[in-house]
Every structure is written in structure tokens, then in C-alpha cells.
Amino acid sequence: MAAQCFKTDVLVVGGGLAGFHAAITAREAGAKVIMVEKNYSGTSGHSTFARDMMLFHEEWGDCLQDWRDQFIHIGEYINDQEWVDILLKEGYDRFRDMVNWGMPFYLREPGTTGFPGDDHPYGNAVMSDKIGFPKPEEEPFRYRHQRTKYRKSTAIIKFGKREKLMDARKKALSIGIEIIDHVMMTELIKRDGRIAGAMGFNTRDGGVYVFECGAVVMACGSLTFKPAYFSVQCNTGDGVAMGYRAGAELTGMEFGTGMWVCKDVDSVTIDGPVAELGLTEDCFTNGKGEEFLDDTAHLPTNIHWPLEVHKGKGPLFHEPYNYDRSNFEDALKKYDETAEGPWLTMMDRAGIDIFHDRFEQYMSFIGNIWPGGLKINTKCETSVPGLYAAGDSAGSNFTGPTYGTLGSGMCHAAVTGHRAGKFAAEYVGERDSVTFTQAEIREFEQAVMGALERGYGFTTEHVLTRIQQTLFPYEVRIIMKEDRLKAALTMIEFFRDHLLPKTYASDFRDLRNYHEVRNMIVGAEVMLKTAIMRQESRGWFFREDYPRRDDENWLKWIIAQKGQDGEMTLSTQDIPMEWRGDLSLPYEERYMLQYRLEED
Amino acid sequence: MAIERIDKEKCIGCQKCVDACIMDVIRFDETEKKAVIKYPKECYCCYNCEVGCPSGAIYVDPRRLRPITPAWS
Structure with missing residues (x-):
């Protein structure tokens, strides 16, 4: 079957909440937009299962400084505070966008004030019965995550139904966004150092898809390894890997989630x-x-x-x-x-x-959900011109090494999605698009479909199992130590150099598995090398060989990038002085969480 | 284990489950006009299919077919 070629201004990769915000915003700014999703846009990805979103609004009595303090204390001063402010201040407008698209939310019971979890013995067991569309300035139902009392300032709203993204899909289609489902993108294409397009394949019929575009918004979600937690099975680090192979900087990759x-x-x-x-x-x-x-x-x-x-x-x-x-x-x-x-x-x-x-x-x-990803500035630009990132694919460093509050991931997805769409549409502007030659398209086909032609060797299931066996024992990525991290890295490199080239895909569905494990290996290598580099503990990042925070040497972000020679380069960027908090405080006061590694 | 059955008597061929499956486990049989389980090993028990099915045709057991290495045993 011949490759299908598409021309568009902005290609949004990933049909979750971040992708929909990016696509709708770019389209409303006048850009031609195609959204492409390896599964089905509207029921796939981590967003499908999220039921909460953090929502700050000063008019409802929220105190900005309290919310900021919560994020920064839990993030242990590694947060990008510019992004913390953006999320808190722009979440409300994104919420209004979603209501206007037709997404319902839980509404406050009339006549009630405050938060139900604050004084009810069963905490959040008290919930509103009403679902609908809040009017402008009307406060929807909000609650606080009562059980974790250190997250006491932030308030959270609830989406009104599980299939919330189907309303976004309806909105997207109604304004002329083309949605292409069951197509997995496998590689970005650059010309003259900037984004020119992307290639992928249809997981149902194996057709190769080539997109010529001015900008790509990567909204593929996070890097996970198909763990025991069903919400993230689609999120195999596709965006992180494609961006890395295209030369983009990554950050926050050493941090992980359990x-x-x-x-x-x-x-x-x-x-x-x-x-x-x-x-x-x-x-x-x-x-x-x-x-x-x-x-x-x-x-x-x-x-x-x-x-x-x-x-x-x-x-x-x-x-x-x-x-x-x-x-x-x-x-x-x-x-x-x-x-x-x-x-x-x-x-x-x-x-x-x-x-x-x-x-x-x-x-x-699980992997790396909220902390790390493709490094972005406040316009959601990555270091590759024309490549933007949003949602869990984006490394904004908003949350530091932990997860500051329930619902912050969805707020981040909506706010970064909107910004990525806005600035991608501006960037595309008057730019000429590239047209690929037949010879180039044949190369793309080989790159995408190669693993199908082998017919023998290692199965994709074998590679996945090996990756999980290497990374999932608690002593590798949760209670870390240099020798165990290096041992895991040795295995990942073996999978990269020996297993993967001898792996075959048994059908078009299995070709998706092949590209997923290929991407997981890239992500795992970045994750392990950056974890080895950070010689301290901070938040969820715990090393038993460096069990204390090292404020003198490690108030920094780590940046990973593929060098000219194809090898990974690592560098650091200092956290600005004004974001480091009160360094004169005693350690136990400055850091609420004490690890207690000592034997009893 | 995992997605165990789609009851052909109850299935109305709406394909909601085909679209809802995050792992592309379910496909549509064009001859019988019913949803069928094609890749049960890929099922991670998210229940999107069973919860969304308008005729209650689907049953999912909460334990996967493919074991996952635990953090500790």
C-alpha cells in the first residue's frame, strides 16, 4: 500500500486533554490542524481516567501565596515557579473553555459553602449529586484531598463524566480539526534544523502516514513501562523518545512515580x-x-x-x-x-x-509521569524550532520531584496545551511547507515498518518483560543506589544494542508494541543516566547512597540531549536564587519529609 | 482473566467498546456485526469496555493475563 501524505499547519500528536487544548486553540487562531492518535482520540491516554483538576480562583477566596507555598514545599524547591504561577492563574480560563466546549462538571450543592472534606468525618465521602455547566464565576463543586493534610491549600474540581474527552472531540470536529485515529507516529522529520513533518503507521491496516507540517505539538503523555496501574498503559514515552531522537532537550527525567x-x-x-x-x-x-x-x-x-x-x-x-x-x-x-x-x-x-x-x-x-519530559519554555517551545510539547510529555518542572496536588496534572495539560497550540499557530504563520520526495517517503516507510519484515527473533513481549524485570524491582528506581542504577543501565543498553535489532513484530498491532518498547528503551536510558548523575535525595527521588538533600550542589535541573555524535550529553541549569527558599533553616524544618533510612 | 467475554446475544454492534479500548484489544467482526476479543493478552483491566457497553454484554475479570514483575514479593 502506498504511503498516504498529508499537509497541515499544526500536527498535534496525542488525543488526550493536552492535545485537545492545543488543537482547538491552534484551530481557533486560524491554523489548519490535524490531530493524530495511536489509539482513539477521546477515550485514550491518562486523561481518560483522570477525574479531577486543580482549580485556583482568587474570586472564590483562594490565597495564591498558600497554594504556591504548598507546591514549593512539596516540590522541595526544584519547581519552576514561573510555571507554578502560570498554572494557578490560567487554570480558570481553561476550565471555562472546557465548559464552553460542552464538558460537564460536578456542581456545588446550592446554599453550601466551604469544602466538604474539611469537617466531615468521612472526608471526601460527601460529594455533590449535581452535574452540569457552571455559569461564569459560579464556583463548581470543589474539595480538598483531606487524607494528605500537607496538601491542605489546593482545591480540586471533578469532571462530570468518565468520557469527558468525547465532548472535546465533538468540539474539535465541529470547528474543522481533522482527527486521525489508530495511527502511531514513530519519528519526527526535520529539514534545515527545524520541524518539517512526521511519519507513522496505521495500527489496523499497516498503512504508512507521512505528514508535512510547519509545527508539531507533542502531547503523547508520559514515559511509563506498562506497569500495574491501568491508567497509563498508552503512555510509553513516545513523545519523549521522538523528541529526543530529533535532538530536543529533556529535563526532570531522573524523577519517578510509584x-x-x-x-x-x-x-x-x-x-x-x-x-x-x-x-x-x-x-x-x-x-x-x-x-x-x-x-x-x-x-x-x-x-x-x-x-x-x-x-x-x-x-x-x-x-x-x-x-x-x-x-x-x-x-x-x-x-x-x-x-x-x-x-x-x-x-x-x-x-x-x-x-x-x-x-x-x-x-x-510506573515511570516518569508529572515531573519530566521535553524541556519547554513558557511558550511550550522545545529546543527544536517548530516542536512544542504539552501535558505529561512536557518537562516544565512545575512539580519538582513529586506531585504537588491531586488534579495538577490535568491543570498542567490544559494550560500547556492551550499555550502550545497558541504559539505553534503563531510560529507557523507565513512559513513555507516542505514537500518530501518519493525517495524520502520510501525511506520513511522502511523506518516505520522494518520490524514487520523480520518474521523471527525476539518477540516484543519478551523485550517488554525484560524491561519490566529490570526496572520494576523496588531496589532499582524507588530505593536507589549507584551500583544498582548502573546495573539496570547495563541491561537497558543490552536491550537497545542487542535485543531490539533482533526483535520482530508479528502483525500491525504488534508493530505498535515494537515502537513502544523502542521508545521505552530511549526513555529508560535517559531516566537512569540522569538518576545516576543526581547525587542527593529529594522528594520522591531517594538514594540510599546519598540520603540527604544537597542544597549546596543540587539545587539544579538536569538536562539531557542527544549530541551530534549520537551519544547522550548531560548538563545542569541552576535554580534561580530567589526560588531556593530559606537556606538558613535547619534541615528538619526546611524539609517536612524525613526518610528515616536508619535501621531500627 | 482480564476481558473474558463479549456476549454475542447481547452485543448490538455499536462499536463503543472498540473505540473505548485503550489497548486495541477489541475489534469489530464485519461479517457477524459484533465486537470480538482479538488481543486478550494486551488487556490491562481498565473496564472502559464493560462500563461503556449499553447492553451489558461484556465481562472483565480484574486480573490480567500477562503477569507484571512486582516491586517485591
């Missing part, structure tokens, strides 16, 4: 459901039957838990107190309707009664 999962039903994190159902009397015990979390566990920390196991006191259990399930009937029903997944249904089918059964849990290392 999620708490029930060992027997590990597809969904249990942290959210427990918090949202207000099961505040639950506790967590170690293998000796002791409660092991202290007050700082309410911080967004994922370190105390694996540390307990590292000290030899595992396994870890979730211990419910004996709740009367009937107290939660309403909350249960609402939770299953609005949540990431029908979590209670899942636990029921696995034979686990969360109100009465003790169950084992572990932490699943």
Missing part, C-alpha cells in the same frame, strides 16, 4: 479510593503487625513504604477497621460512577471485601 496497588488486584491504585471514600480509620501494617507510618506519611511520599520492606519488615498490609458498609452506600455508588475504574467492583470480583479483609499491597513503579 503507585500503591493491591497485590492481588494490581491494576488500579488503592490510594485514591481509600482517600476519596473517606476510609480515614484504615491503617497500614508491616510484616510484624506494627503500624509504621508517621505523620509525614500524609505528605505525598512513596518512600516510607518501600523503605519498610527494604529494612526487612515486609510485607505490607492494608488493615481495615470494621466499617459498616451501609454507611458508604452513597459514596460507593458515586465513586464507581466517577472514578478511574470501578474499583469496588474489581475488588468484589477478586473476592476482597475492602471493609473487612486485610490485604497485601505493594508499590508499582
